[in-house]
Amino acid sequence: MKSWRKWKKVTEEKIWFDLAYEFRIPKVSLLKEMLTEIEALEWMVYFKKRAEEIEKMHEGSVQPTKREHLFVFR
Numbered sequence: 001m002k003s004w005r006k007w008k009k010v011t012e013e014k015i016w017f018d019l020a021y022e023f024r025i026p027k028v029s030l031l032k033e034m035l036t037e038i039e040a041l042e043w044m045v046y047f048k049k050r051a052e053e054i055e056k057m058h059e060g061s062v063q064p065t066k067r068e069h070l071f072v073f074r
Helices: 012-022 028-034 037-059
Strands: none
Touching: 012 028, 012 037
16 A cells, blocks of 8 residues: 555545555546546545554554444435
8 A cells, every 4th residue: 555644735637546456447538537626535544544554564563453434325
């Protein structure tokens, strides 16, 4: 998963490109047909939080826990 340290500098097109990469979809236009902008932003927040959790686990400061999925999509 990509590093999220430059989160504030991300443009809208980069968000769509990164989402297409995460979902392994070859073209951004296909992804845009499948998701609304709000759903795309919700997924980006999910991936960002997940990347932060993985970094903390690698540092050894947090142990993995079982949690319910936080997002409910329309």
